[in-house]
Amino acid sequence: SAVISQKPSRDICQRGTSLTIQCQVDSQVTMMFWYRQQPGQSLTLIATANQGSEATYESGFVIDKFPISRPNLTFSTLTVSNMSPEDSSIYLCSVVKGNTYEQYFGPGTRLTVT
Amino acid sequence: KNQVEQSPQSLIILEGKNCTLQCNYTVSPFSNLRWYKQDTGRGPVSLTIMTFSENTKSNGRYTATLDADTKQSSLHITASQLSDSASYICVVSGGGADGLTFGKGTHLIIQP
Numbered sequence: 001s002a003v004i005s006q007k008p009s010r011d012i013c014q015r016g017t018s019l020t021i022q023c024q025v026d027s028q029v030t031m032m033f034w035y036r037q038q039p040g041q042s043l044t045l046i047a048t049a050n051q052g053s054e055a056t057y058e059s060g061f062v063i064d065k066f067p068i069s070r071p072n073l074t075f076s077t078l079t080v081s082n083m084s085p086e087d088s089s090i091y092l093c094s095v096v097k098g099n100t101y102e103q104y105f106g107p108g109t110r111l112t113v114t
Numbered sequence: 115k116n117q118v119e120q121s122p123q124s125l126i127i128l129e130g131k132n133c134t135l136q137c138n139y140t141v142s143p144f145s146n147l148r149w150y151k152q153d154t155g156r157g158p159v160s161l162t163i164m165t166f167s168e169n170t171k172s173n174g175r176y177t178a179t180l181d182a183d184t185k186q187s188s189l190h191i192t193a194s195q196l197s198d199s200a201s202y203i204c205v206v207s208g209g210g211a212d213g214l215t216f217g218k219g220t221h222l223i224i225q226p
Contacts, residue, residue, distance in 0.1 A: 004157070042118075042203070042216035043158075092157055101146050101165075101207065103214075105157030 002027060002095050004106035012112045013083055020079045021109045023093030028073035031096040034066070037108070038089045046091075049076040083113045116141040118217035120204050126223045131194055135220045137187040137204030145209040149178050149189045152201045152219065161189070161202075191222075199224045 003026040013019050023032065032049040047068055048056040055068035070076040080087050093106040118139045127133050139147070146165045150158035162171045162178040164187070170179050175192045191198055201219040208215070 040218070042218045044216075045214070094157075101148070101163050102160060103148075105150075105159070107157045108155070110155070 002029060002097055002104040004093055004095060004104060006091075006093055006106040006109050008109060009107065010110040010112075012114060015084055015113060017083055018079055018081045019083065019111060020077050021091055021093075021111075023076045023078070023106055025074045025095055027097070029095040029097050030099070032070055032076045033094040033096075034068060034076070034078045035092040035094055035105075036089045037092060043092065046078070049078075080111065083111075085113045087111065088113045116206070116208065116215045118204055118206050118215050120202075120217040120220050122220060123218070124221040124223070126225060127194055129194060129196055129224050129226050132190065132192050133194060133222070135189045135191075135202050135204075135222070137189070137217060139185050139187070139204070139206045139215070139217075141185075141206040141208055141215050143208050144182065144185075145207040145213075147178075147180055147187050148205040148207070149176070149187075150203040150205060152203055154200070158203055194224045196224050196226060198222060 005024045007022045034046040035043045037043045045058050046061045049068050049070040051070045067079045090108045090110050092108045096103050121136045148163045149161040152158040161173050161176050164171050164180045177190045180187045201221050203219040204217040206215045
């Protein structure tokens with residue numbers, strides 16, 4: 001299994017500012033992902049965090065808006081830049097260990113932009 | 115377009131009763147289907163994972179079924195408990211963790 005922690009757990013931010021969310025895993029993992037879950041909606045993949053290289057973004061998400069770092073096999077950050085109220089959402093870190101189907105999710109960061 | 119549809123959208127049942135949640139999908143190719151439980155304010159937690167060749171899998175009081183021919187799955191909860199109150203999300207994988215299609219979930223409320 002994998003134990004994932006995220007910081008902060010929640011935040012209220014002003015329009016135009018940026019917030020960096022941290023994801024820490026208790027063991028080395030193969031893959032790390034960042035998801036967004038808007039109210040009443042399913043999870044949407046933002047990007048795959050690649051160790052030592054640029055993240056792979058899904059359609060509709062760009063690096064300038066959601067810069068991601070992954071300096072090692074247990075840690076990643078997601079920054080939500082120049083925030084607007086439409087960015088209010090839950091942001092979830094997720095990991096896969098080894099070559100298994102099992103995917104683990106962090107507790108999420110609840111972001112409110114005013 | 116890959117899609118996962120879940121029903122009902124929400125469900126309220128009395129403690130101790132059984133219930134069944136449905137998941138229909140149009141994902142191709144198909145690798146596996148997962149059911150997750152998401153408590154309010156928490157991340158999703160895996161309940162079951164089924165591949166193409168599996169048609170049923172249990173995890174305690176949770177039993178998932180899969181009909182790959184009709185592209186349908188169900189999650190049956192037996193003798194519900196208050197702690198079962200949560201959202202249940204059906205997720206279909208086409209292969210690779212970045213190829214997941216998520217349903218919107220069924221919001222289940224267990225009343226005493």
